[in-house]
Amino acid sequence: MDTVACIKRVPDTGAKLTLTDDEQEIDTSHLGFTISPHEECAVEEAIQVADDHDGTATVMSLGSVDADEQLRTGLAMTADEATLLETDGEEWRPRETAAALADALSADSGTDPEFDLLLFGNESADVANHQVGVRVAERLDMPFVAGVSDLTIEDGIAVAERDVTGGTEVYELDLPAAVGVKEGLNQPRYASMRAKMQARKQSIGRQDPVAGEFDGGIEKVRLEAPESTEGAAEVLGEGPDAVPAVVDLLRDDLEVI
Amino acid sequence: MILSLVEHAGGRPEETSLEALTLARELATATDAALEAVAFGAESAALGEKIGDYGVETLHHVGDERLDTYAPEAWAESIAQLLDATDPEAVVAPGTDRGQEVLAHVGARRDLPMAANCLDVEAGDVYELSRQRWGGSLVEHACLDSDTKLVTVAEHEFSPETAAEPTDTSVQPFEPSLDESAFRVTVDRVEESDETGVSLGEARVVVGGGRGVGDPEDYDKLETLADSLSGTVGASRAAVNEGWRPHDDQIGQTGTKISPDLYVACGISGAVQHMVGCKGADNILAINTDPEAAIMQKADYAVVGDLHEVVPELNDALADER
Numbered sequence: 167m168d169t170v171a172c173i174k175r176v177p178d179t180g181a182k183l184t185l186t187d188d189e190q191e192i193d194t195s196h197l198g199f200t201i202s203p204h205e206e207c208a209v210e211e212a213i214q215v216a217d218d219h220d221g222t223a224t225v226m227s228l229g230s231v232d233a234d235e236q237l238r239t240g241l242a243m244t245a246d247e248a249t250l251l252e253t254d255g256e257e258w259r260p261r262e263t264a265a266a267l268a269d270a271l272s273a274d275s276g277t278d279p280e281f282d283l284l285l286f287g288n289e290s291a292d293v294a295n296h297q298v299g300v301r302v303a304e305r306l307d308m309p310f311v312a313g314v315s316d317l318t319i320e321d322g323i324a325v326a327e328r329d330v331t332g333g334t335e336v337y338e339l340d341l342p343a344a345v346g347v348k349e350g351l352n353q354p355r356y357a358s359m360r361a362k363m364q365a366r367k368q369s370i371g372r373q374d375p376v377a378g379e380f381d382g383g384i385e386k387v388r389l390e391a392p393e394s395t396e397g398a399a400e401v402l403g404e405g406p407d408a409v410p411a412v413v414d415l416l417r418d419d420l421e422v423i
Numbered sequence: 424m425i426l427s428l429v430e431h432a433g434g435r436p437e438e439t440s441l442e443a444l445t446l447a448r449e450l451a452t453a454t455d456a457a458l459e460a461v462a463f464g465a466e467s468a469a470l471g472e473k474i475g476d477y478g479v480e481t482l483h484h485v486g487d488e489r490l491d492t493y494a495p496e497a498w499a500e501s502i503a504q505l506l507d508a509t510d511p512e513a514v515v516a517p518g519t520d521r522g523q524e525v526l527a528h529v530g531a532r533r534d535l536p537m538a539a540n541c542l543d544v545e546a547g548d549v550y551e552l553s554r555q556r557w558g559g560s561l562v563e564h565a566c567l568d569s570d571t572k573l574v575t576v577a578e579h580e581f582s583p584e585t586a587a588e589p590t591d592t593s594v595q596p597f598e599p600s601l602d603e604s605a606f607r608v609t610v611d612r613v614e615e616s617d618e619t620g621v622s623l624g625e626a627r628v629v630v631g632g633g634r635g636v637g638d639p640e641d642y643d644k645l646e647t648l649a650d651s652l653s654g655t656v657g658a659s660r661a662a663v664n665e666g667w668r669p670h671d672d673q674i675g676q677t678g679t680k681i682s683p684d685l686y687v688a689c690g691i692s693g694a695v696q697h698m699v700g701c702k703g704a705d706n707i708l709a710i711n712t713d714p715e716a717a718i719m720q721k722a723d724y725a726v727v728g729d730l731h732e733v734v735p736e737l738n739d740a741l742a743d744e745r
C-alpha cells in the first residue's frame with residue numbers, strides 16, 4: 167500500500183514574530199525552518215502505513231529548492247521517496263497549489279492514482295488556508311476527511327476519527343482516500359544522526375509545478391503582527407518567598423481559592 | 424443576497440454559526456442585500472424560530488433524510504446547487520472543521536477561491552478582509568476577488584449579536600439532486616468520550632507545565648496545584664514531544680485553545696505558538712527561573728524562581744488555607 171504525505175516548509179518561529187519592512191513576510195533572517203506539526207504526523211503516518219502494508223511512502227512538497235531540507239527530514243524519518251515541485255519561492259495561492267499537487271500526483275499514473283492513501287496537514291502552520299487537501303482530493307476524485315486525530319487501515323478501508331465536543335466522529339473511507347490530519351495522531355519519530363547523513367545522499371525527484379489559470383482569487387496585501395498591549399508582568403517575588411503574595415493574589419484578586 | 428451556513432444540534436444553532444451569522448449580517452447590511460441561511464437535516468426546520476433574531480429572512484432547509492447524518496460532499500453539493508439557483512454574493516460559514524471542509528468542497532466544485540478564518544470583511548466589488556495566519560498570531564490583510572465570495576469566520580473572536588430588528592424567517596425547503604456518490608463520506612458512528620473531570624478547553628483554572636518541569640513525575644506537583652484550584656493540567660509542545668504528557672494536554676496553535684480565569688504557566692518560555700492557545704485566559708501567572716523569558720512580557724503576574732521549589736511551597740500554603 168503506497169502513501170504520499172504533502173508537506174510545507176515553514177519558519178520555526180519562537181518567542182516573537184517580526185515582519186520584513188514591506189510587511190509581506192515574516193523576517194526569517196534569524197530563524198530556522200521546519201515541517202509544521204500536523205504534517206510531521208502526516209509523514210509519520212505515511213511511513214507507518216506503508217511499512218505495515220509493504221508499500222512505499224513518498225513525501226512531496228511544493229516550494230523553493232530550500233524545501234529540500236524538509237523533504238530530507240522526511241527521508242531521514244525513513245520515507246522512501248521525495249518529490250519537490252520547485253517554485254521560485256513566491257507564496258503560492260491555495261487553488262494553484264492544489265492544482266499543481268493534483269497534477270503531479272496523477273501525472274505518472276494516468277487516471278488511477280498510484281497510491282492508496284494521501285495525507286495532508288489539516289492546515290498549514292503559516293498561511294492556514296484550510297483547503298488545499300480538499301481541493302486536491304476533489305481533483306483526484308478521492309474521498310476526504312479533515313481534522314483527523316486517529317487513523318486505522320483495515321481491509322481496503324481507512325477508518326478516520328475526528329474529535330467533536332464530548333467524543334469522536336468515525337468515518338470509513340474506501341481507499342484510495344485522502345485525509346487532513348492533526349498533531350496528536352501519532353508520535354513522529356526522531357530521525358537518527360545516521361539516517362540524517364544517509365538522507366543527504368538520497369536523490370529528490372524534481373518537477374516543474376503546473377499551476378493552471380484561475381479567475382480572481384485571494385491576494386495578500388500585507389501582514390500585521392498584533393501588538394500585545396500588556397507590558398511586563400507584575401513580579402510577585404523570587405522563589406518560594408513569593409508564595410504568600412501568590413496566595414493573596416489567588417484569594418483576594420482572582421478569587422480562585 | 425448573502426448566504427450563511429448554520430450548523431445546529433437538534434435545531435439549536437451552534438454558537439460559532441451565530442458568530443458567522445453576525446458577520447454575514449454586517450455584509451448584508453453594508454450592501455443592502457438580503458441575509459439568507461442554509462441548514463441540513465430534518466431538525467433544521469426548527470432553526471427558523473431561532474435565527475430570525477439574527478436578521479435571517481429566508482432559511483433554505485435541506486431536509487433530505489440522508490442528511491440527518493453529516494456528509495461533507497452532500498452538504499457541499501447542495502450548497503453548490505443553491506448557488507446556481509440563487510446566485511448569492513457571498514457564502515459565509517463558521518470556521519469549524521465542518522465549515523472549512525464544506526466550503527472548500529464548494530470552492531473546488533464551482534472553481535471559487537475561499538478566504539478562511541476571517542476576522543473582518545468589508546463588502547465591495549472586491550472584498551477587503553483580514554484573516555488569521557499562524558493560528559491567530561498574525562493577521563493577513565487581503566483582497567478576495569470572485570463572483571461568489573466564500574468566507575469562513577474565525578471561531579470565538581467576537582460575540583454573536585442579534586439584529587436591531589428581528590425578522591420573521593421564512594423556511595423554504597430546498598431539494599438538491601444528490602446521487603449516492605455524494606454520500607461516500609459520512610459519519611459512520613459517534614463514539615462518546617469516557618473522559619471524566621474538567622476538559623482543558625473549558626477549565627476555569629489551568630496549570631501548564633513546559634520543558635522546565637524536567638520529567639514526567641514532577642507533573643504530580645502541578646496536578647496537586649490544579650486540584651486545589653479545581654482546575655486541570657496542560658502542557659507545552661516541548662513537554663509533549665518529550666513524551667511527558669499526552670498531546671490532549673497540549674496548549675497552543677496545534678493543540679487546545681484555553682480560556683480560563685487563571686492560567687499558571689510553569690517552566691514555559693512563552694513561544695508565540697504556545698501563547699496563541701492561551702490568549703483567552705483572563706490572567707496569566709508565570710513561574711520561571713529566567714527573568715528574561717518571553718513569558719515575562721506576556722504574563723500578568725510572575726514569580727521568578729524554580730518551579731520545583733515554588734509549586735510545592737504553594738501547595739502547602741493552599742492546603743493551610745482550607
Ligand SMILES: Cc1cc2nc3c(=O)[nH]c(=O)nc-3n(C[C@H](O)[C@H](O)[C@H](O)COP(=O)(O)OP(=O)(O)OC[C@H]3O[C@@H](n4cnc5c(N)ncnc54)[C@H](O)[C@@H]3O)c2cc1C
Pocket residue numbers: 176177178179180200202203291632633634635636658659660661662673674675676677678679689690691692693694695696697700710711712713716728729730731
Ligand atoms: C508551527 C508550530 C506550531 C507549534 N505549536 C505549538 C503548540 O501548539 N503549543 C506549544 O506549546 N508549542 C508549539 N510550538 C513550539 C513552540 O515554538 C515552542 O518550541 C514550545 O512552546 C516551547 O515549549 P517550552 O516553553 O516548554 O520550552 P522552552 O522554550 O524550552 O522553555 C522552557 C522554559 O522553562 C524555564 N525553566 C527551566 N527550568 C525551570 C525550572 N526549574 N523552574 C522554572 N522554569 C524553568 C526556562 O527558563 C524556559 O523559559 C509550535 C511550533 C511551531 C513551529
